[in-house]
Each structure stands twice: as C-alpha cells, then as structure tokens.
Amino acid sequence: MTETTPPPSLLSSGRRRWLAIGVGALAGLGGAGLAAWRLSPGPAQPDAAAQLWGATFEGLQGEPLRMADLRGRPLLLNFWATWCPPCVQELPLLDRFHAEQRARGWQVVGLAIDQAANVQKFLQRVPLQFPLALGGLAGSDIGRALGNERGGLPFTVLFAADGSILKRKMGELTPEDLALWATLA
Template identity: 55%
Template sequence: MTELTPSPALTENIARNRRRWLIGAMAGVAALGGVGLAWRTYPPQSILPTAESGLWQLEFAGLGGGTFSMASLRGQPVLLNFWATWCPPCIEELPLLSRFYREHSTKGWQVLGLAVDQMEPVKQFLAKSPVTFPVALAGVSGVELGRSLGNLSGGLPFTVVLGSDGLIAHRKIGKVSPENLLAWASLK
C-alpha cells in the first residue's frame, strides 16, 4: 500500500484557509461582543433628547429647498425614521411606513423620513419610488442624531417613536414590521 503525502502547495493552502476561518470567527465573536455591550449600555430614556433638550429646535434640509423644522411636529405622536438609499432594509420598509402614514395621519400621527444620505440620490430615488410622508435630509449628521436617540451602533434603518408629550416611547434598530407599526399606532 502506498502512503499519500499532500504536496507543499496543498498543505500551505489548507493552512491559509484555516487562518482565514479563524480570523473570520474571531471578528464575528468581537462583533457579537460589541453588540452585547451596546445592548447592555443602551442609554436610559432620561438622558436622550426630549422636547426640553433641543430635539424640537432641529431643522433639516428639505428636498425641494428650504428647511424642515422639527418644531412643526411638536405635540403630535411622531415616527422618526432614519434611512438611506444605499440601505436595502431601509428601502424595503418604506412602503410600510407610507401605508402607516396614510392610515394614521388623520389620527394625528406624523412620519418623518430622515435621509442619512446625499441630496441627489435621495431625490432620484424618491422620484422613482415616492412616499406619502415628508422626507428631509439629515446627511452624515443624522448618524450622530441617531446615536443621541439611542442608536449606539449607528446602524440603519433606525426608527424612533415619540409620543405627543415629546418623550421617546420606542426605538427600533433594523427594519420595522407590520406588528411594530400596529403596536405603535395605539400610542398617543
């Protein structure tokens, strides 16, 4: 019987693949650890922006020129959605948010899409896929605003639900579901 010995090239290839797998696994563990830490240190509601701390004084670039003022939404329940044209889950949830706005705007609900993006891609996207709610441009500063509202990772999409009292009632990192919207609709 002949003993088979792998070639040096095959041995090196196997070793390289093992190193890649090990590095990938370590990166995955580190990422999960970071998510766990972010979850554990999620800021309490008391330190997040409220009506008293300046959220309602913010203004954003409007898509048609001019500005969109958060003050115009004050005193109403608001669904504030951070999204971008390059974010597939963001794009997937926009029809749900449009439907929510159509069905609940008569009950006082406001929806504002804050694009963490550049003006031209947002305009081009909305020309092809319009939404029923207002959209304003937050740009890269939208990431910091999202963080101040509890999105420590800066991930998109990110949704914040504000009660008519101006306090944060809910936060959702990731794509909203019909069940989320149904639960939020009962808030005042």
C-alpha cells in the same frame, strides 16, 4: 491478504449526532444573542429629545424642516438611506402607516442619511407621501444621542405628543411593530 478493521470510534454515531445538535444549538443561541445585542439601541442621552426638537433639517426642495413645528402630535421618525436594503424595504410600509394614521393625528418623517441627489433619484422610482429631509451630520449625531450608538440603519424612534420618546428600534420595522406602536400614542 489480511483484512484491516477501522479503529473503533470514540463516540457512537448516535452520540456524535447529539453532540453536533448541541454544538449547533449553542452556535445558534450565540448568534441570536449577538444579533440582539447589535440590534438593541443603547440608552438615549438625557437631552436627546431636546436636541431633536431644537433641530432644523433641509427638506428635499431646500425648505427647512423645523422639528419644533412637529411637536404636539405623535411622531414616527425614521433614519434611513437609499443604499440600505432594509431601509428601502420598509419605506412602503411606513408610507402606508402614514396614510392610515394621519387622520388620527400621526406624523411620519424620514430623515435621510444620504445625499440629496440619491434621495431624489430614489423617489422617482418609489414615491413617498410622508415628509423627508436630509439628516447630514447633525442627523447622525441626533441618532446617536437617541441611542443609535453604532450608526446603523434603519433606526426608528416613536415620540409621544408631548415630545417624549416612547419606543426605539434598530433594524427593519414590521407590520406588527407598527400595529403595536399605533396603540401607544
């Protein structure tokens, strides 16, 4: 009986390990780059802020929410939906921010890209103190004008008291984001 020996490997186990680590690192960097690209808002259209300040949205009780009435104080505008897990996750954080910052003149508005019935049902489970309105197609169009070219949610825009755009973020806000933003306006 003859004994067969396996063919010699082209790469030693140490080299294979380093090659695997290198390939893994490159894949990770590529994934991080893709995520950063997807989560970076595009440029805002030159008239985006004017579009927002000229808009009126329907409140949850049918009352109008005129954005022009909110000018003159810092505004955090959050585009969200009940079917969006990161949106739902950040809403209590936004509610705490609203409670902590309103005495300093801050306003927080949630613009739901959703159906009124879905938002009403959601608010029975998760009550929120800051104003909410229904965005509809006009809200989606304004979101795109503000740089949310892909229509992703959540999308948040911080406006200065003069109505200019200070910050924008695609994706879920963090407590660190809000702590930094509170110092800007």
